[in-house]
Amino acid sequence: MIRYIFKRFLMMILTIWIIATLTFVLMNAIPGSPFNEERTSNEAVQENLERHFNLDEPPIVQYFAYLKSIVTFDFGPSIKKPNDTVNDLLARGFPISAELGIISIVVALFSGIALGVIAALRHNGFIDYLAMTIAVLGISIPNFVLATLLIQQLAVNTGIFPVATWQSPMHMILPTLALATGPMAIIARLTRSSMLEVLTQDYIKMARAKGLSPTKVVIKHALKNALMPVVTILGTLLAGILTGTFVIEKIFAIPGMGRYFVESINQRDYPVIMGTTVFYSAFLVFALFLVDIAYGILDPRIKLHKEERG
Amino acid sequence: MIPINKILEIRNLHVTFSTYGGEVKAVRGVDLDLHEGETLAIVGESGCGKSVTANSIMRLIPTPAGKISNGTIRFKGMDLAKATDKQMRNIRGVDISMIFQDPMTALNPTLTIGTQLTEGVRQHQNLSKKEAEQRAVEMMNLVGIPNPHERLKQYPHQFSGGMRQRIVIAIALIGEPDLLIADEPTTALDVTIQAQILELFETIQKETNVAIILITHDLGVVAKVADRINVMYAGKIIEAGTREEIFYQPKHPYTKGLLQSIPRLDQKGEKLLPIDGTPPDLFSPPVGCPFTARCPHAMVVCEKVYPLRHQPTDSHYADCWLYDERAHTTNLNPKKEEMT
Numbered sequence: 340m341i342r343y344i345f346k347r348f349l350m351m352i353l354t355i356w357i358i359a360t361l362t363f364v365l366m367n368a369i370p371g372s373p374f375n376e377e378r379t380s381n382e383a384v385q386e387n388l389e390r391h392f393n394l395d396e397p398p399i400v401q402y403f404a405y406l407k408s409i410v411t412f413d414f415g416p417s418i419k420k421p422n423d424t425v426n427d428l429l430a431r432g433f434p435i436s437a438e439l440g441i442i443s444i445v446v447a448l449f450s451g452i453a454l455g456v457i458a459a460l461r462h463n464g465f466i467d468y469l470a471m472t473i474a475v476l477g478i479s480i481p482n483f484v485l486a487t488l489l490i491q492q493l494a495v496n497t498g499i500f501p502v503a504t505w506q507s508p509m510h511m512i513l514p515t516l517a518l519a520t521g522p523m524a525i526i527a528r529l530t531r532s533s534m535l536e537v538l539t540q541d542y543i544k545m546a547r548a549k550g551l552s553p554t555k556v557v558i559k560h561a562l563k564n565a566l567m568p569v570v571t572i573l574g575t576l577l578a579g580i581l582t583g584t585f586v587i588e589k590i591f592a593i594p595g596m597g598r599y600f601v602e603s604i605n606q607r608d609y610p611v612i613m614g615t616t617v618f619y620s621a622f623l624v625f626a627l628f629l630v631d632i633a634y635g636i637l638d639p640r641i642k643l644h645k646e647e648r649g
Numbered sequence: 650m651i652p653i654n655k656i657l658e659i660r661n662l663h664v665t666f667s668t669y670g671g672e673v674k675a676v677r678g679v680d681l682d683l684h685e686g687e688t689l690a691i692v693g694e695s696g697c698g699k700s701v702t703a704n705s706i707m708r709l710i711p712t713p714a715g716k717i718s719n720g721t722i723r724f725k726g727m728d729l730a731k732a733t734d735k736q737m738r739n740i741r742g743v744d745i746s747m748i749f750q751d752p753m754t755a756l757n758p759t760l761t762i763g764t765q766l767t768e769g770v771r772q773h774q775n776l777s778k779k780e781a782e783q784r785a786v787e788m789m790n791l792v793g794i795p796n797p798h799e800r801l802k803q804y805p806h807q808f809s810g811g812m813r814q815r816i817v818i819a820i821a822l823i824g825e826p827d828l829l830i831a832d833e834p835t836t837a838l839d840v841t842i843q844a845q846i847l848e849l850f851e852t853i854q855k856e857t858n859v860a861i862i863l864i865t866h867d868l869g870v871v872a873k874v875a876d877r878i879n880v881m882y883a884g885k886i887i888e889a890g891t892r893e894e895i896f897y898q899p900k901h902p903y904t905k906g907l908l909q910s911i912p913r914l915d916q917k918g919e920k921l922l923p924i925d926g927t928p929p930d931l932f933s934p935p936v937g938c939p940f941t942a943r944c945p946h947a948m949v950v951c952e953k954v955y956p957l958r959h960q961p962t963d964s965h966y967a968d969c970w971l972y973d974e975r976a977h978t979t980n981l982n983p984k985k986e987e988m989t
Binding site: 540541542544545546547548549550551552555559560563564637638639640 | 707709737738739740741742743746747749750751754755756757758759760761768769772773804806817820821824
C-alpha cells in the first residue's frame with residue numbers, strides 16, 4: 340500500500356509538472372501582455388515594469404523561475420493587484436470555492452444516490468418515473484441556465500433567497516443547487532441502473548434467504564456493489580464541479596478563486612494564472628487519488644498494490 | 650426406513666408468472682411431503698418448475714411477476730403460502746435454508762466470509778460478534794474448510810469454487826434449520842468436487858438430522874443421496890417413489906426415458922436414448938398428460954384427460970393411463986365422460 344501511494348505520488352507530481360509546462364507554453368503563445376492597456380505608461384516605465392516582473396528575460400529563464408516558484412509555493416506578487424501576492428489571493432478565494440464545491444459534491448452524492456436507490460426499488464413505479472424525469476432534466480439543463488432561472492424565480496420574483504454573494508447559509512442554497520443538480524442527476528441515473536443489475540444477483544437472493552430485513556439487504560449487500568460505477572465517474576464529476584464553480588461564482592458574484600482565475604487570464608496576470616492553474620490541478624489530481632483509494636475500500640477484489648503470493 | 654414426523658406438506662401448489670407474452674403456469678398442482686431427516690430429490694429437465702417449487706417454499710419467487718395462485722405449503726403447522734413477509738423473515742435462515750446453484754455468484758464479493766456467515770445468526774439469535782464467529786468456525790469445521798479462523802477474514806474471491814460451495818452450505822446450516830433446500834448444488838462444480846459435496850450432504854444429515862430437498866436434473870446425483878424421488882414434468886409431479894422404486898421399477902414413460910438417457914458403466918457400448926421432442930409450452934399447458942406428445946406409448950385418452958393416479962405401493966405413484974385397467978381392454982379410446 341505504501342509503495343502504491345509513493346508511486347501514485349510521483350505520478351501526481353509528473354502530472355502537475357506537465358500541466359504547469361503546458362500552461363506556461365500556452366500563456367506565452369497568446370498575444371498581449373499585462374501592460375497593454377496602460378496607455379499612460381511610456382516605454383521606459385514599461386521596460387522597468389517588465390524588468391521588475393522578470394518579463395524581459397528569455398522564456399527559458401522565465402520557465403525555470405516559474406518552476407522554482409511552484410516548488411517553493413511562492414508565486415510572487417500579482418501584476419495587476421500590486422498589494423496582493425498570489426498566495427494572498429489563493430488564501431482568500433480558496434476557502435470560499437472549496438466550501439461551494441464540497442457542499443455541492445456532498446449534496447450531489449447523497450441526493451443522487453438516494454434518488455437512484457429509491458427509483459431502483461420502485462422499478463417502473465411512479466416514483467421511478469418521477470426520479471428519472473428529474474434526472475433527465477438535471478442532465479439536460481446547463482448549470483448557468485439553471486442558475487439564472489433560480490435567481491429569476493426564487494430570488495428576484497419571490498424573494499425567498501438572496502440574489503447573490505456568499506454570506507449566510509441562505510446565500511449558499513441557490514449556488515449549491517445550481518452546481519449540484521447536474522452531477523446529482525448523473526449519479527442518480529447511474530445508481531439506479533447499477534442497483535437494478537445488482538438486485539438480480541444471486542447473492543442478493545442469498546441475503547434474503549438468510550432472513551435479513553429488506554433494509555439490510557439493500558444497504559449492506561446491494562448498495563456497496565452498486566456504488567462501484569458511481570465511484571468510477573466521481574473523478575470526472577469532480578472536474579465538472581470544479582469548472583462549474585468558475586461559472587457559478589461569476590453568476591452569483593461569489594468571491595472565490597474562480598473569479599481571480601478568469602480575471603487573471605483576461606488581464607494576462609501571469610503569476611496569478613500560474614498560481615491558480617497549478618493549485619486547481621493539484622487539487623483535482625489529489626481528489627482523483629482519493630477516488631482510487633476509495634475503490635480499494637469498496638471492492639476488496641481491486642488490488643491497489645501487488646500482494647505477496649499466498 | 651419409516652420416517653416419523655412430517656415437516657413439510659405441500660398440497661395443490663400453483664405458481665404463475667405474468668409476462669408480456671401472457672401468464673406462464675410454471676407449477677400446476679404440486680403435492681409434496683417431506684419427513685424429518687429425509688432427503689427428497691426433485692428431478693426434471695430445465696423449465697419443469699422444480700426451482701420455482703423450491704423458491705415458493707422460501708417465498709423467494711420474484712414479485713410482482715410471480716405469485717402463488719393456489720395451494721398450501723404447510724411447514725410446522727404454518728401455511729407459508731399465506732405467511733407475512735415478517736413471518737417469512739423469521740423462518741428463512743432459521744427453520745428453512747437454501748443453497749444456490751452457482752457458488753461463484755451466491756457470495757457477495759464485497760463482504761468477508763465471516764460477515765456473510767454470521768449476519769444471519771446475529772440477526773435472528775442476537776449473538777455477540779464473538780459467539781457468532783465461534784459458531785461460524787464450528788460450521789466451517791463441519792463443512793471441511795481448513796484454517797477457519799484465518800478464512801473468516803477473507804473475501805469470496807480468495808476461495809475456489811468447491812470451497813465457496815462449502816461456505817454457502819455453512820451459511821445455510823449456521824442457523825440450524827430443519828429443512829435445507831439445495832437448488833442444483835453441484836451443477837456448477839467439477840465432477841470430483843461434486844462427489845465431495847454430495848458426501849458432505851450425507852455427513853451433515855447424519856450429524857444434524859436436517860431434511861433436505863435436493864433439486865437437480867442429474868440422476869447420478871440423485872442415485873447417491875436421495876431417499877425418495879419426485880419426478881417433475883411441465884409443472885407437475887408425474888411420478889414419485891423411493892430411490893429403489895424409481896430406479897428399478899420406473900412406471901412413467903418419462904421416468905423411463907430419463908433413466909435411459911443417462912450413461913451407465915455396466916452397459917458398455919449401448920447407445921444413450923434421448924427423449925425426442927421438447928416439453929410443452931406452459932403458457933397454455935395441455936389438458937391431458939403433458940408428456941403425450943413425446944410419449945412412445947401415447948393413447949388417445951392421454952391427450953384429452955389428465956391421467957388417474959396409479960399407485961403400486963404406498964410410497965410409489967405415477968400419473969399415467971398405461972396402468973389403468975381399461976388401457977388394455979378398451980380400444981385405447983375411452984369416452985371422455987367415463988374418465989372424469
